[in-house]
Amino acid sequence: MHFEATVRAELLLELGKRNGVELPAATVEGLHRYYEVGSFEQFISRWIATSRALCRADDFRRVVVDYARRAKAQGCVYIEGICSPTEPVLRGSSWEEVFEGYCDGAAEARERHGVEVRLTPDVTRDFPAALGIRLARRAVRYRERGVVALSLGGSEKKHAPQKFRKAFAIAREGGLGSAPHAGEFAGGKAGAASVRGALDVLHADRIRHGIRAVDDPALLAELAERGVVCDVTPVSNLRTGAVASLDEHPLPAMLAAGVKCSIGSDDPVIMRTDLAENCAAAVKLGHTPKAMYFDALHGALCDDSTKARLRRIGEEFDWGSG
Numbered sequence: 001m002h003f004e005a006t007v008r009a010e011l012l013l014e015l016g017k018r019n020g021v022e023l024p025a026a027t028v029e030g031l032h033r034y035y036e037v038g039s040f041e042q043f044i045s046r047w048i049a050t051s052r053a054l055c056r057a058d059d060f061r062r063v064v065v066d067y068a069r070r071a072k073a074q075g076c077v078y079i080e081g082i083c084s085p086t087e088p089v090l091r092g093s094s095w096e097e098v099f100e101g102y103c104d105g106a107a108e109a110r111e112r113h114g115v116e117v118r119l120t121p122d123v124t125r126d127f128p129a130a131l132g133i134r135l136a137r138r139a140v141r142y143r144e145r146g147v148v149a150l151s152l153g154g155s156e157k158k159h160a161p162q163k164f165r166k167a168f169a170i171a172r173e174g175g176l177g178s179a180p181h182a183g184e185f186a187g188g189k190a191g192a193a194s195v196r197g198a199l200d201v202l203h204a205d206r207i208r209h210g211i212r213a214v215d216d217p218a219l220l221a222e223l224a225e226r227g228v229v230c231d232v233t234p235v236s237n238l239r240t241g242a243v244a245s246l247d248e249h250p251l252p253a254m255l256a257a258g259v260k261c262s263i264g265s266d267d268p269v270i271m272r273t274d275l276a277e278n279c280a281a282a283v284k285l286g287h288t289p290k291a292m293y294f295d296a297l298h299g300a301l302c303d304d305s306t307k308a309r310l311r312r313i314g315e316e317f318d319w320g321s322g
């Protein structure tokens with residue numbers, strides 16, 4: 001899940017007003033209408049237009065704490081979320097403001113809501129590789145404050161993972177994991193080749209989406225064998241047109257091949273969905289709540305003691321028939 005896409009319309013309007021940033025709509029209803037998207041390109045334009053309102057450390061902190069509260073209400077106990085520091089830095093915020101804000105938010109989310117938050121800052125494929133390297137170096141410095149991995153997002157069809165080999169090597173040498181987007185879409189440089197690049201070049205510990213791995217049975221088998229978890233977001237895939245209908249979603253084929261799949265909401269507010277709706281869609285596709293919990297735990301990049309605590313929560317929970 002991307003923190004920038006979790007911001008409630010009310011909070012977004014408040015932050016935009018405070019920071020003097022004009023938003024595409026001036027009311028909650030107007031923003032909700034603006035979020036009615038049907039393609040990845042439309043989604044990206046909305047993401048850029050609305051995340052402009054986040055500028056100061058306090059903004060990033062509030063976004064994390066506010067989302068943790070809502071996620072907790074849906075049963076969430078651990079969030080390994082994506083944040084995108086490069087965009088606000090290019091607009092004039094400092095790296096420190098962004099990282100400090102997100103990290104403060106993670107600490108406050110635990111204190112106030114009991115939700116563990118870890119961060120995976122996102123390198124944007126559309127930007128020069130040198131910016132990815134700068135982000136990776138900053139991310140390593142915040143390892144003790146909740147940053148656990150480097151992510152990779154943006155236009156998968158246009159930019160192959162190879163472009164960011166060095167950024168991910170810096171992250172790895174600094175003790176961070178690798179959790180890139182790959183195989184969300186088919187076509188161009190995306191698809192199974194993108195998943196292959198994420199594994200071989202970026203040494204992915206976990207893959208965001210990964211659904212196009214189903215086009216390459218050997219790759220799918222390798223994901224299963226290596227225990228590389230895919231973060232699957234069925235409703236988001238529908239909203240961006242990555243799949244034409246839920247019936248055509250690759251999740252059942254991934255599960256049948258033995259791939260561990262966590263379930264997330266990707267961009268809940270901009271895509272007018274939430275964690276519960278994505279989990280319900282995954283259940284329709286044959287996943288079970290218990291399996292999605294333990295698959296997610298398998299891929300979690302937090303410290304061992306947090307993982308042990310999360311394991312206990314899962315073992316003690318009454319999953320009923322699921």
Ligand SMILES: [Zn+2]
Pocket residue numbers: 002153181208266
């Ligand atoms: Zn994403």
